[in-house]
Amino acid sequence: MSKLFYSRLAFTNIKKNKSIYLPYLMASTLIVGLCYILRSVTIMVERSGAKGADYMSFILGLSFWIFATIAIMILLYINSFVMKRRKKEFGLYSILGMEKRHISIVIFFEVLFTGLLSLVVGILGGALLSQLMFLLLLYIVGIPSPLTFSIPLDAVSMTVVLFLYIFAFILLYDIVSICRTNPIDLLHSSKEGEREPKARWLLALGGVLTLGGGYVLACIVGNPADALLMFFPCVMLVIIGTYLLFIAGSVAALKLMRKNRKFYYKPQNFISVSGMIYRMKQNAAGLATICILSTCVLTTLSFTVSLFIGEEDTLRSQFPRQIHVTCTDADEASGALMDQTAQDYAKSYGFTVENPFGYAALEFATVKNGSRFQTSDDGFSGPYYSISCIPLGDYNAITGSNESLASGEVLYYDSDSTEKMDSIQIGDLTYRVKKSIPSPDLFNNTIGMSRAYVIMPALEDMNHLLAEINSNTSYQRIIRYHYYFDVQGDQNQLPAFYENLRDGFNKTVPHLSYIQNIDDTRDEFYQLYGSFLFVGIFFVALFLIATVLIIYYKQITEGFDDHDRFQIMQKVGMSDREVRRTIQKQVLMVFFLPLGMAVLHMIVAYPVLCKIMTAFSMTDTSLFFICTIVTILLFAILYFIVYHRTARTYYRIVQNMN
Amino acid sequence: MTLLQVNHLKKIYASRLGGSLVQALSDVNFSVEEGEFVAIMGESGSGKTTLLNILAALDKPTGGEVLLNGKNIAAIPEGQMAAFRRSHMGFVFQDFNLLDTFSLKDNIFLPLVLARKEYREMEQRIAPIAQRLGIGDLLNKYPYEVSGGQKQRAAVARALITQPNIVFADEPTGALDSKATESLLRVFEEINREGQTILMVTHSTRAASHAGRVLFIKDGLVYHQIYRGNQSNGELYQKISDTLTVLATGGELHE
Numbered sequence: 001m002s003k004l005f006y007s008r009l010a011f012t013n014i015k016k017n018k019s020i021y022l023p024y025l026m027a028s029t030l031i032v033g034l035c036y037i038l039r040s041v042t043i044m045v046e047r048s049g050a051k052g053a054d055y056m057s058f059i060l061g062l063s064f065w066i067f068a069t070i071a072i073m074i075l076l077y078i079n080s081f082v083m084k085r086r087k088k089e090f091g092l093y094s095i096l097g098m099e100k101r102h103i104s105i106v107i108f109f110e111v112l113f114t115g116l117l118s119l120v121v122g123i124l125g126g127a128l129l130s131q132l133m134f135l136l137l138l139y140i141v142g143i144p145s146p147l148t149f150s151i152p153l154d155a156v157s158m159t160v161v162l163f164l165y166i167f168a169f170i171l172l173y174d175i176v177s178i179c180r181t182n183p184i185d186l187l188h189s190s191k192e193g194e195r196e197p198k199a200r201w202l203l204a205l206g207g208v209l210t211l212g213g214g215y216v217l218a219c220i221v222g223n224p225a226d227a228l229l230m231f232f233p234c235v236m237l238v239i240i241g242t243y244l245l246f247i248a249g250s251v252a253a254l255k256l257m258r259k260n261r262k263f264y265y266k267p268q269n270f271i272s273v274s275g276m277i278y279r280m281k282q283n284a285a286g287l288a289t290i291c292i293l294s295t296c297v298l299t300t301l302s303f304t305v306s307l308f309i310g311e312e313d314t315l316r317s318q319f320p321r322q323i324h325v326t327c328t329d330a331d332e333a334s335g336a337l338m339d340q341t342a343q344d345y346a347k348s349y350g351f352t353v354e355n356p357f358g359y360a361a362l363e364f365a366t367v368k369n370g371s372r373f374q375t376s377d378d379g380f381s382g383p384y385y386s387i388s389c390i391p392l393g394d395y396n397a398i399t400g401s402n403e404s405l406a407s408g409e410v411l412y413y414d415s416d417s418t419e420k421m422d423s424i425q426i427g428d429l430t431y432r433v434k435k436s437i438p439s440p441d442l443f444n445n446t447i448g449m450s451r452a453y454v455i456m457p458a459l460e461d462m463n464h465l466l467a468e469i470n471s472n473t474s475y476q477r478i479i480r481y482h483y484y485f486d487v488q489g490d491q492n493q494l495p496a497f498y499e500n501l502r503d504g505f506n507k508t509v510p511h512l513s514y515i516q517n518i519d520d521t522r523d524e525f526y527q528l529y530g531s532f533l534f535v536g537i538f539f540v541a542l543f544l545i546a547t548v549l550i551i552y553y554k555q556i557t558e559g560f561d562d563h564d565r566f567q568i569m570q571k572v573g574m575s576d577r578e579v580r581r582t583i584q585k586q587v588l589m590v591f592f593l594p595l596g597m598a599v600l601h602m603i604v605a606y607p608v609l610c611k612i613m614t615a616f617s618m619t620d621t622s623l624f625f626i627c628t629i630v631t632i633l634l635f636a637i638l639y640f641i642v643y644h645r646t647a648r649t650y651y652r653i654v655q656n657m658n
Numbered sequence: 659m660t661l662l663q664v665n666h667l668k669k670i671y672a673s674r675l676g677g678s679l680v681q682a683l684s685d686v687n688f689s690v691e692e693g694e695f696v697a698i699m700g701e702s703g704s705g706k707t708t709l710l711n712i713l714a715a716l717d718k719p720t721g722g723e724v725l726l727n728g729k730n731i732a733a734i735p736e737g738q739m740a741a742f743r744r745s746h747m748g749f750v751f752q753d754f755n756l757l758d759t760f761s762l763k764d765n766i767f768l769p770l771v772l773a774r775k776e777y778r779e780m781e782q783r784i785a786p787i788a789q790r791l792g793i794g795d796l797l798n799k800y801p802y803e804v805s806g807g808q809k810q811r812a813a814v815a816r817a818l819i820t821q822p823n824i825v826f827a828d829e830p831t832g833a834l835d836s837k838a839t840e841s842l843l844r845v846f847e848e849i850n851r852e853g854q855t856i857l858m859v860t861h862s863t864r865a866a867s868h869a870g871r872v873l874f875i876k877d878g879l880v881y882h883q884i885y886r887g888n889q890s891n892g893e894l895y896q897k898i899s900d901t902l903t904v905l906a907t908g909g910e911l912h913e
Contacts, residue, residue: 278758565757573773576736
């Protein structure tokens, strides 16, 4: 009876409970590996010193902690499953004379073995894979880099420490849960949950209301800004609604079915419905979790992938020309000055300026009330608008039109309404709308708000308006001059050209504001969305692991529970075939319910997601549509494979000994 | 009229790993007349349960045949077996085998639902049975809400509701206290008086003493049988008990 005894007992326990421990081990190993990879890639990025590295390592570092938090919850959840299945065994030990102290030692060794194994294998595997993942990240964000094999010790130690804490917590949880129950309860604990669940109509109603509320909210959001704002509340409502519906709604619905005698007293319905009532009690939370996780996987994947694929389009819409230079306090001479400066600067690099255009603009965000755009700070109510006032001269030059305006007249474009308006009011100033114009497509701004263009006779009208607005608000508005142009010449000179662009313009253009070029922005874009996609892959992997495991453990637990039931039914006169068919129907219903619900969530969320995409400057909704469909299909296939594999285990358990 | 005829029944089990063969039944012959209440007695391992499983078509014999209403049950195709058992046999088990997910009423309905009977017909059938078994008020309760004796009555109701040719009872009093045992055996006697054929396997002398005839099985053979004749339960009890003593000590029977 030495220490060796306990460790050997722990070892045989793990071996004996292979069907429970193997998936658990695989999952914890995978999670350790993923954590390590994420951490080590972060560190490798940090050390690579590449352009945008600090930016990327920030995103990756932040995601690491979110990832770790979710991983902890998943591991704890799975562990509680494992413990539930094993309580009977521990009960037997204490009947046989082991004290709780001794059982705790056995549990300690079990956790030690599983923990060590998953840490070692996880980190080793992670070390190998992390190089590949690092290359993948560099490839995604478009940074060329030679492969250098490295195992950052920081990452190793961090992962080890993190998971030592996690496993210590798991151990504590297990020991406390063993100590708090007495041996008889331990022996019987896997038989718990025989009492019929009550139908909680109020909760069910709450579920319908919250889910419906979330759906309705998602359907009625108007513009992308609202969509971004409402997305989180929507998600919360839907999550709460999903849980309530699965937990209370399912039981309530099944009880309603039971009340319908014609439906209920048919062989398959009879057994399925009564069985499901019980099943739902034990599994509702798990199924709801599968549903939410599946939705997470679907959303994350389709969103990041389409953002990534759609990047070039987004850039194009943001950059009508290669370079965008702005200055503030624009006056009549700004255009000519910009032109001249651009020419001179380009010439010094042997470049020529192509397709330049520019315009002065008074731009601000406001609230539209009927035909009035509010300019004071107080009392916002109504749709948010981004409004741009542009002088007629610039408008005519850019669009090649030949409009004319008398004083007090404007040309008007409204992205949200085609309704003809005679006049509009900005603050206290009223303008007569001479004509509604189509969207002057060239001015693309990135924020997905409703937009209005007001073309004014001259710059001085805009200055007049500016003075009026600024007298009403605490925040001072300005008139900018936007100048866009392409350059042509030796591409090798381009980085230097971009590098010194600001200095070049600063010499002659006063009040120079921001300067952007498409190539640098593209790099930033790729770094940002590439990092998102990269992190997205990790989260998808994590969610998938959780989903698969929950399905697997559910199947096993159900199998043990259903074994007895189906045996009785066979004795009473149910044929093998009927049993098989009933089982099949029931299992299908249980496991495809979450998937169906997740797809429903996706369908409802799709319009909102589309709007949010536009807020991310991504307007290609057909691409997003394809991405969504493909992810749903892939996910459904994967789900089916997992279901199929685990269903076999389930049948084996149920049919066993019959 | 002979309802159940058992001829030269033989059952040999091969142990799991192949090796040794175990002979559970060597040559069992007996018959049950319609309206009889027969108890089969024997010690643990005597082959009682094997016999019942074969009679109930849950298990296949190695040799011999079982005729129910003159029909060899081994000849019934697999696909119709469940339906045949459902409509011709009723079962009562030691551990009740009620489903926790059903109310008592739904438990009793189970075989009828499997046979796709109309709800109205089921209602009509259950009323008199529940009445007689004294569980009329408990029908909407769940198995975990009632006592063992009440559970077993519900199980009996489930066995009777299909109006079977024969009810097989496997150690029906095994999980009951003495009071519940007594009242369950009364129920058996009563339904038997009304014409229901019952075959009960038990090792309880008290349970067997309520039967009309007692068969004794030992080493896979029907070793002896006692008819009640005009004897009271008490007299029969004494006789069974004597027989068991003889069986156990291996002496000769002095009839």
